Amino acid sequence: MIETLLLDCEQTEGGQAILLRRPDLGARVDAVAMEDLPRVDLARYRGLLIGLHADQILLQAQRPQLERFLAGGGTIVFCGHVAHPFLEELRPFEPMRGYRLDDLRVKFERPHPIWAGVDAEHLTFRRGVAGFYGRGHNPPPAGAEIINTLGPQRRAVDFVCRPSAGGRLLVHAGADLWGYLEADSSASRMGPQLLDWIAAGAAA
Template sequence: MNPSYLMLGLIQDGPVSGSLQQEASAAFIGFDALQPDDLNWVNVTDWPAVIIGSHADQIALVRQRAGLVRYLNQGGLVIWNGAIAHSPLPELLPFVPMPVRTLAYLTVTQLKVHPLFSQVPAEALTYRKGVAGFWGRGHNPPPPGATPVNGLGPQPEEHPVDWYWARPQGGAFFMHAGNDLFTFADSTELRHTVLENLRNWVLAHHNEGRLEGEIS
């Protein structure tokens, strides 16, 4: 029996592309296009995770801060893509670019094992079409208590491009300070792997109320 589709909310500038829907469908994921003001009524039981695209309207997200907090307090999972210019939460600080943009400073190092990156080598995050820098060129500073997942440069702990934060008030954030997670890879197989990992991770959170095995 085929698994049922996992529906996720996606806030971005414009509708969900057909190519993304097609690739996600192969991993039994569907995306519903949401607007920032939809956060006022979005429920975890309907959308166990809400993904914020790298081109989402951050000013509108600031206006809908109460809805974002409401969703998180229900135990929701928010996956943020992109550099923070306008923060919808006081704990989320503006983007800090890398001081130098050479290969050494754009190399991705895995700091902690995370289910999203199961079977995804760090080299695949560093390079796209043989060029470094697509994964990230800086970081959104993590709040106290957050766990760095991937870092950049010769001192990756100081530049966590990806981190996970379980909010004390409820809910969780996964932060990726770069282009959308789904677009990073040259390989269709790698993109499918990330989408399958996403499905498994979100289901663990939704079904058990916590991110089981989230970090080791």
């Protein structure tokens, strides 16, 4: 079964191009042009991947459609900075100002299947450079499970919550989690484990 739908924004490089072309993962993911979202029957899918290039003004307009999907038990994964909150649980991104290396360090606050076997150092640094994973946070709603944080201020770079509409919402305040598939580190585990987590449904 194709469990997950990805909203495609036609960028030539990056996570979606890799995800969709890898036989083991691409076979599990449908893609539709971002602009066609209003005409998609989301009830056919368990998961919806919304990446950093998404049109959040369109998502805001489609909030009832997204809430119906959640009410049916769907899982929405959003990666990026919230600019136009498109669900009740989302607040605008808060960037860190004048950050130092310590502010960018990723800390695992609690185990989660998507990050199982991933080394936090491999998220903090790519080729010795910090900052790719996150440089701020999307403020989580009350009651959210904070999974990973940044720096001594423990800004919630990853959280999961049960939206009021239903279903599950996972929010990552950085580049697409499926964009690490070709990383030569444990970070490459996140993409496949993300699809597995979606497939497992709300029991996971």
